[in-house]
Amino acid sequence: MKNYPLLDVRVSTPTLELRAATDELLDQLADLVRAGKTQADPPPYDDPMSFYEADPDRRVATWLRAIWRHRGNIAPDAWRLSFVVMVDGRPVGEQSLIGANFATLRTVTTFSWLSADERGRGLGHEMRAAILHLAFDGLGAAEAGSDAFVDNHGSNAISRGLGYEPNGSDWATRQGEPALLNRWRLTRDTWERQRRDDIRLHHLEACQALLPLPRSPLP
Numbered sequence: 001m002k003n004y005p006l007l008d009v010r011v012s013t014p015t016l017e018l019r020a021a022t023d024e025l026l027d028q029l030a031d032l033v034r035a036g037k038t039q040a041d042p043p044p045y046d047d048p049m050s051f052y053e054a055d056p057d058r059r060v061a062t063w064l065r066a067i068w069r070h071r072g073n074i075a076p077d078a079w080r081l082s083f084v085v086m087v088d089g090r091p092v093g094e095q096s097l098i099g100a101n102f103a104t105l106r107t108v109t110t111f112s113w114l115s116a117d118e119r120g121r122g123l124g125h126e127m128r129a130a131i132l133h134l135a136f137d138g139l140g141a142a143e144a145g146s147d148a149f150v151d152n153h154g155s156n157a158i159s160r161g162l163g164y165e166p167n168g169s170d171w172a173t174r175q176g177e178p179a180l181l182n183r184w185r186l187t188r189d190t191w192e193r194q195r196r197d198d199i200r201l202h203h204l205e206a207c208q209a210l211l212p213l214p215r216s217p218l219p
Contacts, residue, residue, distance in 0.1 A: 005206035006074075006081070011130045012200045016123060018083035018095050018130050021067055025084040029091040030060045037115040044113075044152045046172035046181070051113075070096075079211060085114065085127050092118045095127045097135055099211075106142035108135045125158050132162065133199040136191050139207060144191075146184040149174065159184040163194055
């Protein structure tokens with residue numbers, strides 16, 4: 001889309017691609033959402049979450065509206081970039097990068113899900129590594145955070161494996177019930193010590209032009 005180049009941003013690794021979530025790609029990914037491929041046991045998402053909608057069509061519509069809201073609300077104090085995870089030309093999940101007051105704090109958080117049919121192959125680790133490369137190398141982040149319910153062993157293992165350090169705990173609701181979260185923190189220094197040389201950023205100039213990125217060098 002030539003008039004909104006953020007939708008051309010891509011991140012590629014030897015295993016997968018993160019492609020900006022265009023409507024065309026979202027339309028393909030919606031088949032997985034409708035089929036309930038976002039679900040896991042125990043449930044990994046805190047409230048509110050479109051994936052807990054029982055009706056498949058309502059689930060898809062609510063999920064799409066949330067992504068469109070994020071796309072239309074890029075601002076200096078809050079932005080969210082949504083990507084579709086592609087493996088061998090197939091959409092298999094979603095990976096998002098979120099900045100809150102990024103120009104001042106330079107901190108990001110991430111959100112993701114992977115189709116139930118694709119889990120157990122290391123793709124969750126790879127897609128998080130890819131989005132962290134965009135955050136630190138492409139956008140100049142100083143720190144990345146993550147959280148996961150204590151019984152979400154996959155997400156917690158990914159954070160641990162990528163060098164995040166424990167950063168306390170918190171409570172959230174999950175389908176209306178209280179559940180405990182692990183919080184994780186990854187500093188730029190830690191990321192730099194293990195940064196990869198096989199992850200590529202494409203059309204990053206759109207981020208520089210359209211996102212409210214910090215202009216001063218890192219301290």
